[in-house]
Amino acid sequence: MSVKIAVLPGDGIGKEIVDEALKVLEVLNRDFALDATWEEGDIGGVGYDVAGDPYPEATQKLVKACDAVLLGAVGGPKWEPLDKPLRPEAGLLRIREDLGLFANYRPAKVHDQLLNASTLKPEVISGVDILVVRELVSGIYFGQPRGIEELPNGEKRGFNTLEYKTSEIQRIARKAFEAARLRSNKVCSIDKANVLESTEYWREVVTELHAAEYADVELSHMYVDNAAMQLIRNPKQFDVIVTTNMFGDILSDEASMLTGSIGMLPSASIGVDYAMYEPIHGSAPDIAGQNKANPLATILSAAMMLRFSLDRADLAEKVEQAVENALNAGIRTIDLAEGGDFVSCSGMGDAICKELEALA
Ligand code: NAD
């Protein structure tokens, strides 16, 4: 069956890393009977440059006509002076909201071959396999009111609103419990219930849902400040983490360093009708255009797309195996190199394609 993918490279390293994922999909088409086509669209700063909108109408139509979306990254200094709604990041938030992508899965799995690439001790991180389930379309990112306003005394204030409704908490907690049942059956819900009412309520709803429907899953709760510390002290205690939009953003970047590099962490953003796949990292303006970004997070995001949207778990496994084999062969981009030899972004993509061909 033919499948169609909307490909949105975006800004900075976005095009470099997405090109490598597309090479991998080409090998799957040629040697593994994947029948995928794709069409590129604009998002982020590129969307603004081309169409005056970081989430242009043409892209809105394209993504809704496809089976899945593969996105690179958005943002960069060039667009920072723009009004907020025109900035690349606004485009990313709008596509997530427009497609209803409420569940963001960010797996942080430590590969044994990279134990020494992390800044943490090998014995602390060996065997780490964490799934961060981040709420993606609510919380402080979307709460109203928000803004920057002038006060009567001439001072200004910036403000945002953190809120969660029952249904929003239930649907993300459900996803976390269901994911846990397929893993080590443990969920840690992370909040700031000791200070913030919105997450006090989050804890209450998670606890009730657990008792009513998921009592077989081991549930714990942790305050976010402690969680940030525990992730470094003893990350092996975690299986599935479920948390709010902003805490999930921060903790997943932190968790990525357990694996050696933020360039290793893929993600899947899933809603009821649509799904989008993207690395957790950004557009890395500091290395953009230099062919040295790590494309593995994007290639592994494409693997998640094969598994969750294209019904090709068999091919997802092949891609993941090819990544393992390339790492076993000592292939590293500079972010993982530990001072040794390294390949370019396209060199890593080529190495994965070669390993994949060997698995055909
Ligand atoms: P970033 O993730 O882009 O970069 C942080 C650091 O990690 C940089 O030193 C960068 O070089 C490095 N890095 C990131 N990805 C890498 C990769 N694949 N290989 C090797 N090194 C990598 O975060 P930032 O610098 O805070 O943000 C830069 C821009 O990206 C901003 O405009 C921000 O808003 C945007 N951003 C976008 C997304 C997204 O599109 N999903 C995510 C995060 C940040």
Ligand code: IPM
């Ligand atoms: C991410 C990014 C985005 C977020 C930004 C760019 C809007 O950091 O995908 O993790 O905060 O969600």
Ligand code: MN
């Ligand atoms: Mn982030």
